[in-house]
Amino acid sequence: MPLMLVSGAQWGDEGKGKIVDLLTESASLVVRFQGGNNAGHTIVIGDKIYDLHAIPSGVLRDGVTCFIGNGVVLDPVQLITEIDALKQKGIIVDSNNLVISPKAHLIMPWHKLLDMSREKNAGKGKIGTTGKGIGPAYEDKSARTGLRVGDLRHKDIFLNKIKIVLQEKNTLFKHLYNLPELNAQDIFDEYMRYADGLLSLVADASFDAEAIAQKEIVLMEGAQGALLDIDHGTYPFVTSSNTVAAYASVGSGIGHAPVIENIALVKAYTTRVGNGPFPTVDTGEDGKRLQKNGHEIGTTTGRARDCGWLDLVALKYVISLNNYTSLAITKLDVLSGFESIKVATAYTLDESETDKFPSDVSELEKVIPIYTTLAGWSEDIRGITEWNQLPENAQKYLLFIQKSLGVPISIISTGPERNETISFVSQESSVKNLADFLKAQHN
Ligand code: GDP
Ligand code: IMO
Ligand code: MG
Secondary structure, three states: OOEEEEEEOOOOOOOHHHHHHHHHHHOOEEEEOOEOOOOOEEEEEOOEEEEEOOOOOOOOOOOOEEEEOOOEEEOHHHHHHHHHHHHHOOOOOOOOOEEEOOOOEEOOHHHHHHHHHHHHHHHHHOOOOOOOOHHHHHHHHHHOOOOEHHHHHOHHHHHHHHHHHHHHHHHHHHHHOOOOOOOHHHHHHHHHHHHHHHHOOEOOOOOOHHHHHOOOOEEEEOOOOHHHOOOOOOOOOOOOOOOOOOHHHHOOOOOOOOEEEEEEEEEOOEEEOOOOOOOOEOOOHHHHHHHHHOOOEOOOOOOEOEEEOEEHHHHHHHHHHHOOOEEEEEOHHHHOOOOEEEEEEEEEEOOEEEOOOOOOHHHHOOOEEEEEEEEOOOOOOOOOOOHHHOOHHHHHHHHHHHHHHOOOEEEEEOOOEOOOEEEOOOOOOOOOOHHHHHHHHHO
């Protein structure tokens, strides 16, 4: 049961969905271990576009089992909508390809309402959440008042728990947010309508360590990105789960298996959606051009993502957190046509130069990036599949990143489609075929 880990190394939307779908060719189980439907992954296969939020990005491959682990917070209404949307596109999601941990926490109506009410009241200090109830759901998990998927099996207890939780939440809605109170029976009735469908997907005792141990390669799919991690990210402008690769064991219950590859997803430039510091943001023409060429619009909220240059200070920090074995550089094609490309290699903070990523946002807000400028390339590189076909300046850009970060590049993405990819081109590796590479690592 060797593990392959894939996680975002920036502020999310690095193209994890595309790369996980691609790597799933070699995996038999794909696991989501944190986050919820705040995630939005767009996967393009031929003329079809799939948007995934809670379901792991392995679902588009036949014969792959997808597992939603205990670390995830799950909105049943959204899950049903997502399953229906996939069905419309010919992908059937049922107990043959999706298994849910009974320990995953449910996102309840009060979580979504609280998330939105807080953001509305926060004014300038708002985080810019996706409004999906993620933070409040994780809060209740930690407070030990959360409802879990497995609780749907016990109707009386479920209703009782809703009543207890609502005593507190309704006080907030009524007195703080000036909103109507929520009705326990209505919520119970609604969730009971989802119960059978959801429980038909819940892991029974047979889907345990033994079943997982038999899987050939298990792919752990991170959502969001390391800089949104609740502990290690740009707190408080983060999400409410641990997004670093190390959380994969905790959020899935699959521990102590050998990790054959731990891949950092790095977009060839940087984007951020929501509030919080973003040192290399470009608010001028270049940023607009990255936004337009990269179609940087959020899959979950439809918000335009802020865009800017690659930040090696932030990436070095993220690498120190994750112990990655290789980098997947995505959206390289978006940089085509820029005469020059900037890369932040250090910051100025309080008039001193530093290569340390500050842990305090009040400091991060003050840093001024120090850029190295590299020559761009004019050729359209979309769809290129061979290293040798890349323009020399594109190769130089990639080698600059690899050398600066000290981690080999294993994958380069040159377009949204599966085949628009260069795999295992790192200078050290002569292996060109991903499946062979993984098997070689495994043996
Ligand atoms: P995720 O949340 O990390 O899975 O990323 P998103 O799906 O939210 O955002 C990435 C977007 O870029 C999606 O629309 C992908 O289809 C697209 N994409 C992925 N890789 C590439 C690439 O190499 N080039 C281009 N042009 N688009 C890409
Ligand atoms: P994927 O998996 C980009 C951001 C929100 C906000 C902050 C907190 O597609 O990369 P939350 O709703 O989680 O409480 O919002 O985190 N955020 C993301 N940004 N991609 C995501 O997921 C994100 N999920 C949450 O914009 O700034
Ligand atoms: Mg996304």
